[in-house]
Amino acid sequence: MIDPDKPLREQIAEAMARIERELEILQGPSTIGGPADDREVIAQLQAEYQALKEARAHLGPYELPDETYE
Secondary structure, three states: OOOOOOOHHHHHHHHHHHHHHHHHHHOOOOOOOOOOOOOOHHHHHHHHHHHHHHHHOOOOHHHOHHHHOO
């Protein structure tokens, strides 16, 4: 969900953290039944994470937190 009150860099960081958590859960040991085949979901999450990482790397200085300006 987009929050216009938060800087884009912060929104990207939060999205990346959510994806990292989902990957931890999916790649961890199964607690119910046998192992699930989550390879496709994992691949999609990893691709989304990489896209966010690249987008963050290409943000201009106007997306830096206000306290960096003097």
